[in-house]
Each structure stands twice: as structure tokens, then as C-alpha cells.
Amino acid sequence: MEYAYLGPEGTFTETALHYALSRFSPSPNATCVPYATVPAALDAVRRAERAAAMVPMENSRKGVVPATLEGLTVGGDLHIVAEVVVPVTFALLAAPGVGLDGIGRVLSHPHALAQCAGWLRRNVPGARLEPAHSTAGAARDVVVADDPSCAAIAAPAVADQYGMRVLAQDIGDDENAVTRFVMVRRAGVPPARTGRDRTSLLVSVGDRTPAALPGILSVFSTGRVNLTWVQAWPTGTRLGTYRFFVDVDGHIDDQPVSRAVAALFDIGAEARFLGSYPRGLAAERAQRPDRVSSPHRPHPHRQEGHALSTEQPVPGTAQDRIVQLGLGFWPAKVLLTAVELGLYSDLAEHGPADAATLGKRLGLHPRGARDFFDCQVALGLLEREDGVYRNTPDSAAFLDRAQDTYIGGLLEVAQELWYRSWGNLTEALRTGAPQNNLGGADGNPFAALYADPELTSRFQKAMTGGSLAASQALAAKFSWSKYSTVADIGCSEGILLSTVLAAHPHLTGIGFDLPAVEPTFEETVRRSRPDGRMAFTAGNFLTDKLPSAEVVVFGRVLHDWDLDVKRMLLEKAYQALPDGGTVVVYESMIDDDRRTNTFGLLTSLHMLLESPGGFDYTGADCMGWMTEAGFNQCSAQPLDGPVSMVIGHK
Template identity: 40%
Template sequence: MSGPSTLNDINRLGIAFAEAKVVLAAVELGLFTRLGAGPATRDELCAALGLHPRAARDFLTALTCTGLVHHEDGKYAASPAADTYLDKTKPTYGGAFLERANRMMYPAWENLSGLLRTGEPQLAGREDQAAAFEKMMGNPDHLRNFLRMMDAVSGPLAPELATKFDWSAHRTVLDVGGARGNLLAQVLKAHPHLTGTVFDLPPIEPMFDEHIAGFGLTDRARFAGGDAFTTELPAADVVVTGHVLHDWGPAERTELVRRMARAVNPGGALLIYDMLLEPAPADPWNTLISLNMQLLSPGGSEYTLAECEEYLAAAGLSDVDTVRLGDHDTLVIARKPA
């Protein structure tokens, strides 16, 4: 594998955080939403976004170097991808992940050396996992931001999940930690014979009802509230969970998988998707996300397929297949004997 070969290459790699922050600031300031209304001059953008002219020129020039902004005839315009995914007024908006990255990930990564020395999360004021979730659930604005981020992550995976697993022999599906039902809704739309349930923390239910109504699925989808560690999960032919196990350490993952496996009807399947770690990855994305989980939580991290198979074996499931899901996720399919 080739890598940086000159000091300049190494220096550029070392300040990649600066380019990242330019993009995150553009999302925070609503630049792409403003450009969604049409191209604008630098002065127009300064007025619309409240930018100081001293830094605006270099900020916009740096964005053009990323390819997210084009500059022609004195006006700036969003690239097709930025216009599609980073304009908050469009239904295709996927910038909620970057919003959360700006608020939480970026400050935490400043203290990576602290994690490496102590093994402890590094975001200032971070509570333990249960307290952090409880605090977020008590703040509707924070909760909505979190759910939008979950939608941005799960949304692109849902169409693939709908096609890469054979749903024809099943009638019911349960999404554990399914937030406001974004992934479940897309699976149900693709397979009209299915009915489904999202199991998640009770404060999410009103936002689930609102979101599911937007899909026209109130007659086929319902919400069940509770704590997955203490509440009996509703039974279903297929139980799905994604980007949930990585919030917890190995002991908690083992327990959650055991409880989910128990909810699978005989002859059904347990589906787990996450950004599984590889021994020698060509792309560092999953490894970086794993470090990020460790920076933000006391037990969380990504995990390997072998570790996932151990959790499944402890739950009595051994018939395991895997399917690639999206650019970074692996779908692990474990079937329960009839």
C-alpha cells in the first residue's frame, strides 16, 4: 500500500482537519441552503450569512477546492452533490451527520491522545451512556437533531436492506433502536405484505408517529417503547438492529443480541448491520468511526465479524451469512431454526 512520500504529503495529511472544518462550518452557517436558492456573489453571501469580509474570500476559495462549491463569473454555486444533500430545504438533505460531527466529534477528537493514554471518553462533560441518553431524551430539540442524524445514516442503507434480504417468506419485522422509523418505513414501502414495529425509548414515540404518517404507513407500522436491556421485545419474524451494538461494550452487546434472538419467531432471522472492522482495511473509515465511539462513550466501539459471530453463538444462532450494505456497513444475517 502506497502512502505519503514527501514532507508536503505528510503535512497535508496532518492538517486535513482544517479542510474538514471548512466543510463543517459551511454546513453550520447554512451556506449550501442559501446557494440552493441560486448562485450568489461573495458580498451577497456575506450579507445573507453574516460573514466578516476579512475571512470570507479564503473560506469560499477553500470550499471551491473541495469541489463542493463552484466559482464562475464572480458568483458561487453549490455542486450537484452539495445541492442535493446539504440544502436543508430539500427532502434529500443528509447533512445532519455533519452537524453532529461539528458539535460533538470535532471537539472530542482534539483529545484523542487522552483516549489513547486513559481509555476514557474525552468529550468534556460527557455523562455515562445511560445518563447521556436520558438527558437527550428530555430535550426535544436535541432529540430531533439526533433523529435527523440517524435518518441521514440509515436512509441510504434502507433501499439496499429492502433488496439484499429475502423478505418473501416473512410477515412481521421489528427494528430495535429504529428511532423514528425511517429505515422500517422504506422496507415496508418496498414490501407491502410486511407489517412492522420500531422498539426504542418512549420519548421518541410522538416523532415516530409523525414520521410514519408522512410515509402513509400508520396502518402497518407501530411503536413499542421501553429499554432493550429490561423490557421484553415484541416477537417478529425478522428482528433488525443497526448502529446500536457499537454504542456498548462486549458484555452489553452479548446481552442485547441474546434478547433480540429470543424475539425472533422460529424460522425467522436476526439482521445486524454495523461498520464491522477488518484486520487490514484499505479504507480507514470504519476504524475512525470506532475511535470516535470510544471518544464519545465509555464502552462503545465498532467490532469484527468474528466478535459478532461470538455474540450470535452465545444467543444460540449459528447459521450466519454476510452481505455488503452501502459503502461501509456489513449486514450479518443469522437464521433461527424453525
């Protein structure tokens, strides 16, 4: 794997990169490639030429590094996955034979020049200070210039690299100065929670900066989320308008953090996720690595004093990335099989166990059991201590069948039905025909699903599992206060209504779906106890009128159908709403440029396999259909992960 950093060799950034790789990289032959500027290093990651880039973020004395912040504002395709804090020690370097009294020019990075300003005024008061892209680059430039009046400020160890003389050491004005570096990769799933995490956001407030900033601060204060860093950054559109880089303690998967992010949307702000990652990895005082890797010299990372880190590695590029993508069904089957076997439910019911005991409880052959359980550990689904396996907090919450938050129903259907359908993707692409083996001649699976009570129950649980997070996000992000009634069209077990009504006691809700769904819906009513505010209405949204309400919601419904049906359903929603009413559509919507929401695109292929005419779509597509139906002031907004909602007003 190849990693970019702000070069040349010998920079503090390289020190930070080597330290991070010793902690995170599983590869013994990682290659570190220097780049002349921060934008060049970040662009190499964007183009997938490098697995990740290490760049400086801020210095304890002189603040932020503008090039890094500017690089993170461009697009939404980069995430921070690690941070390293490096103590910095500066020395004044010059050519051999040059003395301090002969120095007329001093080159270095602007932060280094500023951090040594006091020493320079006292010892070389007449020297001209000249900025460079990096400290090591300044040393190299001095050597190339071959000017005896030139000196550079850099790490002491750089002198050996370039054959220079150390004129003075420890010249920094603050012996406790540190620089924070961040490792950045292409956007993806963040590293798993460690309990010592930081989440970075870019919050936009449009033209309402003075009024909105107190609201942003209040969101985190009210949510008891520790705000550790705020940095204003110009929008570039008009003087006095800003975006805000924000760091908070915690992981995006921690409820206080995710709720705070959702609350930002409620006050009209937009929050772009920049990463959740382990905070404050402290490297030793910067020294020149004794084993620098270059594009021509692979760097053999040593694991001194500890085993190879169990933190999530930074993913590779090129061959590694392609192979991992092609074999992505391996970890998928490990999870799906564990759900089928009831592994997580067994651990919840019968308690932690060693491999032999757990294998016997599940009826597994000893040959593969240990590898199977350790794969769960490597994937972050189980914990193991002293040979004993137990659920992680996430597995206990979401993969134990006894929990109301169980999402495994979706995975059970994936294991039993969808995995086989995806095996026929080639046939579907060649013929355009669904491959689900459930429908009749038209390939529509719903008649078969709802004719079998057992299939109906399992399918409803799958829909609940796939909608839980989106329902929670919709309850938090949509402005429910000005409405009193809501109808969920294609309500399934009723997870959306139960979640929204629990969060907003002033609401009443109607679930509208086929008669076969009513028993599972009523079970949700019994569990959630919404005090008579949640009722079921049987009907077929293809042939019947929709129930009247002030808000009509289509959750993962429109993508099942062809374009004509999509338009018809939105027209029916318009007819069912009073003036001032609102339609809400949420799906794993494809991004408008059809480049980045991979899950949305894959979901559309899933519709190819599972339905005769269904397909997923972009937010712009949906807003266009809403406008055709008569809705106005249409807008799109992210909900949870790949899921977005589109809102239209009557």
C-alpha cells in the same frame, strides 16, 4: 510525487502517464519511475512507494493484458482512477548500418508482435519473433545484445533515445489500433462524477458460472445501465469457474449504477468495486515526450492551451500524504462550518449568488468569504460559473435542510459536540474514559440526550443522516420477500423502516426505542405514509423484552455498548424471533484483518470518546456472538461504503 509505469523509458505506457499527469496532477515536479513488469509497478503502489501506476489494460486488436487483470484480482486494495486511450504507431528499429535483409530476430511486446504479424510475414519472413516485457524494453535489449541481426518493434521516437535506425515506419496491420491504459492507485474515495464516467467491477459467482452469467447481464439490462465490457477470468480454483471483469457507463454514485451493483448481491453474485473514473481520455498519437522525467530528472508538466485541470488529482505519497492526513481537519471544518452557517440551504432557498452577495446573506466578513466559497468549489461541494456560486446536485440533495434526504443533522452534531470530544483523544487513550461532556459519572450520554427535547431532536436527525444510505442498501440487498414483519431496535426517527417498507409493500414494521423518540418517529410516519404498516413501540432494549417479528434489525446499535450488552441484545433478539426468523446487524464494521476499513476503526475510537464501554468490531466477531446466542448460517455482506451487515438465522 512519484508515479510508476511499465518501462523502460519510451514505452506507450509512459506516453499515457505523461498525458494523464498533464490532466490530473497538481504538482509541477512529478517524477515518473519505470518498472520492468506490470506486477512490479502495481506492488510499488500497494506498498505506498508510488502515488499511482499507469499500466496497459487492453488493445483494440489483441485484447486484454493478462498481467494487469491478474494484478487487479489480488486483494482489494487498488482502484482505477483514470483511463487513457493511446493510438499506437509501430516502427522496426535496428542498430545503425543494419539493413532489412539482415534481420533474423525481432523483439517486442507480444501485442506489438501480433499487431505487426502481417507486415513481418511479408518483409522478414524468416525472422524469429521473441517476446519482451515492453516495446521500449525490446529496443533496449537489442542495443544491449549488440547483435546486427536483431531488430525491435517500438514507437518511432524510441530510435533517438537508444541511437537506433528506423528501418520501416507504420508497420502495424491496423492503422486505427489503440491501447487502453489505466491509472491505478490505492483504494480510496473515487474521483468526483464528471458526467462521462466508467465504473469497473470484478463480479464473482462461485461455482455457478453457467447459470449466473445470464443473471449478471440481466441486472444491467433491467437497470438500464450500459454494459461496455465483459471479460471472463479464471478463479484459479477449478476448471470452468470464472470471475468477470465488467465495465459499465456511469459513476458508482449514479443511482442506476449503485442500484445495479446492489441487485447483483440479490442474485447471489459478489461485486468488488475496482473504480469509477473519467472514461476515454484520448491522447495524441504516441510520440516520445520531449521532457521525460526520470527518478533523477523531475518532469515539469506544461499546461498548454488550458488551465490546470480541475479534475480530482491523484493523491501523493510519503511526505505529501502524511501532511494531508495530519491536516485532514481543515477540509472537515470547511464542510462542518458551511453546514452550521446554512450555506447550502441558503443557496437552495434564495438562489445562486456571487461571493459578495452570498457573504452578506450569511453574515460573513469579506476577508475570508471568497476563499471559503472557493474551498467549497475545490472540495466538490459547490459549483461556480462566471463568479456565481450554486449547489452541486449532491449538495442540493443531501445538505439542504428542506430536503427529506438531508444528512446534515449528523454533521451538525459533529460540529457542535463530536469535534470537541475528538480534541481530547489523547486523554481518552491514556485514561479509557469518555470525553463527551454529556453523561453523568459513568460517561453515558444517552440519559442527557433524551432528557432534553432539543438535543433529542438534533441527535435523531444526526442518526437519520448517518443511516440513510445504509437503509437504502439494506432495502435493496436483503431478501425481504420471504418475510412479512420487521422490528427495528433503536429505531430513532424511523428512516430504516420507512425506506424498507416503501420498497417492499408486503412488509409491516415496528420501531422500538425510548418514549422520547416517539414524536420524531411519528413525523416520519406522517411524511412517508406507509398505510398503517409502520408503528412505534416505546421501550428500553436494555431492560425490556424486544418486540416479536420475523426480522429483527440492530442498526448502529451494538457498537454503543460493551461486550456483555452486545451479547445480551443478541440473546434477546433470538428470544423475540420465531423459528425461521433472522437477525440483521449493520455497522461500519472493521474488516476481519483490521487493516483496510479505516472508517470502521475510527468509529470504534469515536465510541471510546462518546460511550463508557462501546467499541466497533469485525464481521467475524459479530458472527461469533450470534453463534453463541444460538443463531446459525451466519454470514457477512457489504452494504454501503464502509457499512456491512451480518445476518443470523434461527
